[in-house]
Amino acid sequence: MTAPMPVIIGVTLVVLLGLATFLTWFERRLLGLWQDRYGPNRVGPGGILQAVADGIKILFKQDWIPPFADRGVFVLAPAIGMMTVLLSFGVVPVTAFWSIAGDLNVGLLFVLAMMGMGVYGVVLAGWASNSKYALLGGMRAAAQMISYEVFMGLSVLGVVMQAGSFTMRDIVLAQSGLWFVVPQALGCAVFTLAGIAETHRLPFDLPEGENELGAGFHTEYSGMKFGIFFLAEYAGVVLISALLVTLYLGGWQGPLLPPALWFALKTGALVCLFILLRAALPRPRYDQLMALGWKILLPLSLINIAATGAILLLHAPG
Amino acid sequence: MFGILRTLWLTFLHAGHRRVTVGYPEHKPPLPPRYRGRIILSRDPDGMERCVACNLCAVACPVDCISLQKAEQDGRWYPDYFRINFSRCIFCGMCEEACPTYAIQLTPDFEMSEYLRPNLVYEKEDLLISGTGKYPDYSFFRVAGVKIPGKDKGEAEREAAPIDLHTLLP
Amino acid sequence: MSDLPFILFSLVAAVAAIMVVTRAVAVHALLYLVVVLLSLAGVFFALGAPFAAMLEVIIYAGAVMVLFVFVVMMLNLGRSDRDRERHWMAPAVWIGPALLSGLLLIALCTTLRTIPPTAASDTMAPIGPQSVGLLLYGPYVLSVELASFLLLAGLVSAFHIGRNIRGTGTGEP
Ligand code: SF4
Numbered sequence: 001m002t003a004p005m006p007v008i009i010g011v012t013l014v015v016l017l018g019l020a021t022f023l024t025w026f027e028r029r030l031l032g033l034w035q036d037r038y039g040p041n042r043v044g045p046g047g048i049l050q051a052v053a054d055g056i057k058i059l060f061k062q063d064w065i066p067p068f069a070d071r072g073v074f075v076l077a078p079a080i081g082m083m084t085v086l087l088s089f090g091v092v093p094v095t096a097f098w099s100i101a102g103d104l105n106v107g108l109l110f111v112l113a114m115m116g117m118g119v120y121g122v123v124l125a126g127w128a129s130n131s132k133y134a135l136l137g138g139m140r141a142a143a144q145m146i147s148y149e150v151f152m153g154l155s156v157l158g159v160v161m162q163a164g165s166f167t168m169r170d171i172v173l174a175q176s177g178l179w180f181v182v183p184q185a186l187g188c189a190v191f192t193l194a195g196i197a198e199t200h201r202l203p204f205d206l207p208e209g210e211n212e213l214g215a216g217f218h219t220e221y222s223g224m225k226f227g228i229f230f231l232a233e234y235a236g237v238v239l240i241s242a243l244l245v246t247l248y249l250g251g252w253q254g255p256l257l258p259p260a261l262w263f264a265l266k267t268g269a270l271v272c273l274f275i276l277l278r279a280a281l282p283r284p285r286y287d288q289l290m291a292l293g294w295k296i297l298l299p300l301s302l303i304n305i306a307a308t309g310a311i312l313l314l315h316a317p318g
Numbered sequence: 319m320f321g322i323l324r325t326l327w328l329t330f331l332h333a334g335h336r337r338v339t340v341g342y343p344e345h346k347p348p349l350p351p352r353y354r355g356r357i358i359l360s361r362d363p364d365g366m367e368r369c370v371a372c373n374l375c376a377v378a379c380p381v382d383c384i385s386l387q388k389a390e391q392d393g394r395w396y397p398d399y400f401r402i403n404f405s406r407c408i409f410c411g412m413c414e415e416a417c418p419t420y421a422i423q424l425t426p427d428f429e430m431s432e433y434l435r436p437n438l439v440y441e442k443e444d445l446l447i448s449g450t451g452k453y454p455d456y457s458f459f460r461v462a463g464v465k466i467p468g469k470d471k472g473e474a475e476r477e478a479a480p481i482d483l484h485t486l487l488p
Numbered sequence: 489m490s491d492l493p494f495i496l497f498s499l500v501a502a503v504a505a506i507m508v509v510t511r512a513v514a515v516h517a518l519l520y521l522v523v524v525l526l527s528l529a530g531v532f533f534a535l536g537a538p539f540a541a542m543l544e545v546i547i548y549a550g551a552v553m554v555l556f557v558f559v560v561m562m563l564n565l566g567r568s569d570r571d572r573e574r575h576w577m578a579p580a581v582w583i584g585p586a587l588l589s590g591l592l593l594i595a596l597c598t599t600l601r602t603i604p605p606t607a608a609s610d611t612m613a614p615i616g617p618q619s620v621g622l623l624l625y626g627p628y629v630l631s632v633e634l635a636s637f638l639l640l641a642g643l644v645s646a647f648h649i650g651r652n653i654r655g656t657g658t659g660e661p
């Protein structure tokens with residue numbers, strides 16, 4: 001049943017990068033829809049080739065490295081950002097038979113580890129650019145992402161306790177009766193918020209914060225290096241959505257339709273939700289963001305863990 | 319918390335709202351007649367050029383994009399050349415306000431893109447139209463006291479005949 | 489050759505470790521340190537301890553090193569610092585310690601060779617997170633508790649340092 005590994009990896013890579021490119025257009029169209037505008041609708045049917053046009057344009061832009069930047073790290077940073085996101089997809093089980101390492105016995109930890117490494121992409125970009133705005137953006141990113149990693153890790157612990165495994169596939173299989181979003185609603189909410197902060201998407205995009213920081217950590221980036229950051233952000237959105245689906249929404253499981261379609265549908269709906277968040281919500285202040293994390297999300301996720309543990313113990317056989 | 323969810327929901331509802339964007343090249347936006355677009359020079363009802371080369375528009379123009387030279391024929395003044403550099407014009411309408419003869423007028427046409435900047439310098443031939451523009455009945459020389467062929471002193475509208483200084487009659 | 493990943497990872501770790509001490513720019517050194525930690529995680533993985541590997545990446549490479557980078561970023565080190573580092577890197581400084589450590593390494597290797605290989609090394613099955621957890625909260629529960637005390641103490645002192653002293657104008661009102 002399972003396809004050979006190189007095929008899986010290749011298809012996943014192509015689909016992901018294509019999806020990220022597609023999302024650059026899709027998000028703008030959806031934002032337009034929700035803000036009573038059109039968005040890019042000229043290039044190709046419905047404007048879908050806008051992504052291609054943007055890609056061509058950004059590929060042919062001058063790939064400029066500022067003379068004051070630290071060249072090596074400057075080039076490395078976007079690559080780190082992209083790679084960590086792509087690697088995380090390795091453990092996401094699309095269906096029971098289609099995943100690169102869906103049955104890795106520390107799958108969830110691997111995702112968290114990759115998220116942790118993802119911080120470097122942003123922080124090093126901020127440092128290597130050697131400019132004030134980028135540095136400030138990088139510092140914000142470091143503090144924000146490290147903090148939210150904590151809540152993310154804590155919030156998924158409830159799922160791990162219920163499923164009794166770190167393996168993504170087992171977690172999905174454990175949801176064949178009831179999706180974890182019901183018993184783990186609190187954890188799901190915390191995970192969603194932490195996921196947004198972790199991909200530094202609006203409304204938590206303070207590392208970029210174009211009103212006050214120019215463009216934040218990628219102020220000095222241009223050409224395809226900026227494009228890589230851009231694509232990594234969208235791939236991150238897809239990743240968080242896919243993780244939410246896997247951890248809380250029953251993964252590929254669903255009636256009638258084939259599993260892969262269910263997975264795609266759920267992920268797509270969540271991506272739309274992320275875009276809706278961007279369309280609707282303003283950006284909080286930085287101290288509000290940190291206060292939300294440490295004063296609300298941390299206690300909430302701890303309560304979630306304690307409650308889950310207590311209930312599991314009460315229902316434990318023997 | 320509730321406010322945030324409500325915001326999300328309300329924004330979501332906007333998916334069903336009409337879009338305010340006008341898809342421009344296919345749908346032209348309705349422009350009011352007094353829209354300040356491309357500048358024209360109009361003619362009076364007799365078909366003569368209205369502009370009397372008084373230079374008031376050139377003085378009023380905040381970006382100094384009007385340039386003209388006076389010429390004279392049979393007592394009528396007219397511009398020898400009249401040049402507007404539309405790459406500098408800000409379409410403020412000051413020239414129209416300043417003009418004493420309603421000669422210079424702004425029209426609701428804004429589609430004047432060019433690939434070459436010099437093509438945006440419009441000469442008198444480009445500016446002059448054959449009609450009267452927004453003021454169909456007004457003719458400066460019928461109101462003004464200037465003497466032109468076919469209209470002597472005192473023959474203008476609302477103008478009394480000149481007093482003959484050499485007669486002693488009351 | 490199932491040892492190949494292990495050898496590869498250890499090689500990377502060793503080379504990166506040398507790079508750590510020879511870099512003149514602090515952030516570059518830290519980056520190589522991250523590489524060291526990642527390859528150590530790889531070593532753990534190759535040895536069949538994925539849980540430890542992941543924790544290594546999450547905690548050391550992902551959190552601790554980011555804080556290091558964070559601090560170094562804020563120090564605003566410039567060209568003069570780099571030149572001073574270069575100056576300190578003169579051979580006269582490091583040749584003595586390096587020779588001695590080399591001797592130590594040789595001694596270590598020779599003594600290690602004398603120890604007979606244990607049987608456990610062949611029957612190594614990967615250790616999953618469950619068995620680690622059972623061990624931690626079984627035989628090693630005391631050390632876990634002690635470590636948590638230490639962490640709690642750190643937490644309390646951090647809270648004490650960072651608390652808002654009323655009237656001094658620090659922090660939020
Ligand atoms: S519209 Fe304004 S800027 Fe343009 S020619 Fe008239 S006065 Fe000058």
Ligand code: SF4
Nearest residue numbers: 369370372373375417
């Ligand atoms: S267009 Fe009007 S203001 Fe300008 S020179 Fe002619 S008459 Fe005078």
